[in-house]
Amino acid sequence: MTEDLAAPVWIDTDMGFDDLAAILLVLAHRPVAGLSLVAGNCLLAQVGANACAAAAVFGWEMPILEGAAQPLAGPLVTADYVLGDDGMPGQGRKLPPTDRRPAPGAVAALAAFLDAGGRDVLALGPLTNIAHLVAARPDLAGMRLVWMGGSAGRGNHSAAAEFNAAVDPEAVAAVIAAGVRIEMVDLLACRQVTATLAELAPLRAEPGERAALLADLYEGYLRIADDGARPMALYDPVAAAALVLPGSVACDPARLDMETRGEHTRGMTVVEWRAARAAPNALVSTRADGARIREALMQALIGAARG
């Protein structure tokens, strides 16, 4: 498949710090046509506040639109137990609040992007908005969807389930059933891309308020792993890299199914690698180039800090 390395990307996000980092990594390489927001890392109102605050700091001009506040079925579970209420942990600077609020109509705007010939969608949270999209407009299921979510092995939210998959398993199932060929950048690949506090140095060395803000937010994020004693996986930027840095994430075709019922395994992404057993319907990550992605992210953050 030919890749258009200048084509605009649509980003669907639940706007924690790693989402912000992923968006900045994309923006360093490609235009972003719009942000659709989904509840996940935090409640939708907080997701909206984070996105609008980030837009103000970094001068983003793309539309920011509010999507689903709840998963397709069942109540929302957020990651506040890891990320705190605002999805961006840390003791330092915070995104300065703004009065702006996102406009409604995320799914309609995403549909319009695809109708107008847009193709690349990067999903960084639960797939609720994407499920609504393909239910209402199944003829748009031919999009290229790169998703940070799921796991071809162990889980993090539960023993079997990765967080974004676990928040809305029905949405993942619906997106698969609609025929979207998900490129799943999974938990295991994301954990091959880690960073430590020591790696903040170049950002800390940058002058200016934006650099200091990004460094503090990044540090808050890295301290999730035993207060910075262990390397922290970068998650969303790895999916962004899969889209904008060809070759940085290797994927193999696989059959992807979603466990929505299991007593212990609800939210588990079941990956069958053996094509002879089940026709592949997805691309699932096998490897990620940690050094390359970590470095590209640092360059993107420095670029964003300089403006």
Next chain:
Amino acid sequence: MSDFLTLERLTLGYGATIAVDSLDFAMKPGELVALLGPSGCGKTTTMRAIAGLMTPVSGRIELDGRDITRVPANRRGIGLVFQSYALFPHLTVFENVAFGLRLARVPAAQVRTRVEAALASVGLSHLADRQPKALSGGQQQRVALARSIVVEPKLLLLDEPLSNLDARLRLEMRSELARLQRELGIAMIYVTHDQAEALALADRIIVMREGRIEQAGTPEEIYERPVSGFVANFIGFENCFALRDGKLKGLAAPGFDTGTATGLAWRPNAVRLGRGAHRGTVAGASYLGQVVEYLLATPLGDVKAEVPAAAPRHAIGAEIAFDLPQDGAVVLHRD
């Protein structure tokens, strides 16, 4: 009537894996065709190619006189319905149905007329102002159906649309779909692994197996005259046996001319119990209300026989005569 949809030597694959192999198929306007087969037979893949969600390896798809093989999915005028309907929770039923029309910037007056007509055709006019959470699962599925017909697709593809519903609702929605199809006259392809659904709904059934058409025909043809052991099994012939040199394994010759057949099949109710040339041992008996179903251990293998519940019962372990009569036998010409 000329063909409305034709697939010509359509080959579909994922990488090196061929999922559908040189498929030829045509359907008439207003026809309801069921694609029936087990998981992995290629039915969903075929549907996706018709919808434009996967690019064929080779072959051609024509819809209503136009080659659509390379036309993007959102320019094909094809509607899709899945088991998951994912209605917008914050929008009314009316606005959920209107979503696609508003995106296409259809004028408001026309949106109202078309949405009202679509809701009327699925019997939900009275719920137009409700939010989805106030609706039952069956009603939500109807909203999804209204949403897919309001854009006036040329062809409607339904992929296991009822598999999330409970048994009673499935029956209700099945008749609803049949009625809707008659009233709107819209061509539909119904993808299912449920033979009862296919038999009840379809004008024509295409049974698929490993990426090819195994048998195509009316529900009656498929049900009464399956051509292979595969179709017979799938359609409820629970006694399917291979013929070797004109004989059933371990039994006398069937007692009638089987020509070049490779196998014979009987439904459980065609097996005669209590008399006949063959003998077996009763290994199980299940009372099913109208009938008792016996499982016989025989030299041929397990044989299932169904007899009216009023007939004398046979004890487990009893040795019993049975017959596999020509009347009720289906002759199979391949596995």
